[in-house]
Amino acid sequence: xxxxxxxxxxxxxxxxxxxxxxxxxxxxxxxxxxxxxxxxxxxxxxxxxxxxxxxxxxxxx
Amino acid sequence: xxxxxxxxxxxxxxxxxxxxxxxxxxxxxxxxxxxxxxxxxxxxxxxxxxxxxxxxxxxxxxxxxxxxxxxxxxxxxxxxxxxxxxxxxxxxxxxxxxxxxxxxxxxxxxxxxxxxxxxxxxxxxxxxxxxxxxxxxxxxxxxxxxxxxxxxxxxxxxxxxxxxxxxxxxxxxxxxxxxxxxxxxxxxxxxxxxxxxxxxxxxxxxxxxxxxxxxxxxxxxxxxxxxxxxxxxxxxxxxxxxxxxxxxxxxxxxxxxxxxxxxxxxxxxxxxxxxxxxxxxxxxxxxxxxx
Numbered sequence: 318x319x320x321x322x323x324x325x326x327x328x329x330x331x332x333x334x335x336x337x338x339x340x341x342x343x344x345x346x347x348x349x350x351x352x353x354x355x356x357x358x359x360x361x362x363x364x365x366x367x368x369x370x371x372x373x374x375x376x377x378x
Numbered sequence: 379x380x381x382x383x384x385x386x387x388x389x390x391x392x393x394x395x396x397x398x399x400x401x402x403x404x405x406x407x408x409x410x411x412x413x414x415x416x417x418x419x420x421x422x423x424x425x426x427x428x429x430x431x432x433x434x435x436x437x438x439x440x441x442x443x444x445x446x447x448x449x450x451x452x453x454x455x456x457x458x459x460x461x462x463x464x465x466x467x468x469x470x471x472x473x474x475x476x477x478x479x480x481x482x483x484x485x486x487x488x489x490x491x492x493x494x495x496x497x498x499x500x501x502x503x504x505x506x507x508x509x510x511x512x513x514x515x516x517x518x519x520x521x522x523x524x525x526x527x528x529x530x531x532x533x534x535x536x537x538x539x540x541x542x543x544x545x546x547x548x549x550x551x552x553x554x555x556x557x558x559x560x561x562x563x564x565x566x567x568x569x570x571x572x573x574x575x576x577x578x579x580x581x582x583x584x585x586x587x588x589x590x591x592x593x594x595x596x597x598x599x600x601x602x603x604x605x606x607x608x609x610x611x612x613x614x615x616x617x618x619x620x621x622x623x624x625x626x627x628x629x630x631x632x633x634x635x636x637x638x639x640x641x642x643x644x645x646x647x648x649x650x651x652x653x654x655x656x657x658x659x660x661x662x663x664x665x666x667x668x669x
Contacts, residue, residue, distance in 0.1 A: 342388050342408055343388075343410050344386065344387055344388040344410045344412070346387055369387070373436060374511070374538075375436055376435045376437070376512065376513075377435070377465075377511065377512020378435075378513070
């Protein structure tokens with residue numbers, strides 16, 4: 318699973334580059350460094366990002 | 379040995395756990411529950427796992443998956459019964475009282491009038507909480523009867539059916555902080571103190587955290603609390619009451635720990651992974667004995 322290769326995708330909100338230092342997994346969350354949007358990986362090959370869903374009532378720890 | 383880790387959002391905690399399993403040389407498969415199809419009569423692909431570590435951020439997904447998997451004979455960490463108790467503040471309160479663990483006083487009302495009476499019995503200020511919810515959402519401190527009536531009316535009118543259960547908790551005049559103890563395999567392994575200028579001392583609401591020594595009292599209370607709810611892994615939140623000492627407030631079955639590793643110096647994901655492996659080994663031993 319680990320690799321030194323970085324993987325890039327684009328923020329669906331502002332098109333800023335989003336870099337992963339290793340292959341992301343489906344459902345992984347990331348934050349856009351430019352616009353601050355919370356993103357979710359919805360496809361890993363190629364990496365596709367979508368805006369993460371809003372917090373649901375039953376979410377938590 | 380093959381362990382599955384179920385999730386609905388893969389956050390830093392889930393990534394750290396996957397890394398911890400891999401570092402321990404344990405095969406681990408992450409499974410996004412949103413993509414899973416369950417057959418309650420047939421384990422199918424799930425049969426290959428010695429144990430399933432539940433890390434879903436969605437309580438509904440956690441309870442659904444673990445109940446089905448346990449029905450299929452698969453050991454879940456945490457067990458569904460523990461998730462159910464931890465996720466419901468009323469169930470947690472009942473479990474703590476039965477175990478003799480000190481906890482803030484609570485009244486429960488099922489209608490507007492009994493809710494007001496519950497608040498009056500607790501006294502002002504009181505804390506109104508949804509029985510199910512996390513990260514401090516919809517937790518309200520009511521300082522007087524006017525505020526109590528307003529919040530109760532809003533909840534009755536705008537809330538779901540579940541919001542019609544009015545869980546009223548004694549307000550603890552804590553010293554601007556609360557304590558969280560991480561318990562893994564029945565052992566309190568680390569503690570943090572969360573401080574905030576706001577009365578809700580939740581890191582999800584901006585509180586800052588520092589490491590704290592696990593004292594004998596913290597160890598005793600937190601380990602007894604987690605035993606009371608039957609969890610393998612949990613984080614216990616405690617309040618320091620000026621009059622009554624330490625009180626257990628909540629128990630979290632799917633704890634967040636990304637910011638508590640450096641502050642405590644404890645490899646929390648490593649300890650969780652090691653305990654999951656122990657459980658999986660026991661499952662294998664038991665299944666071998668049965669076979």
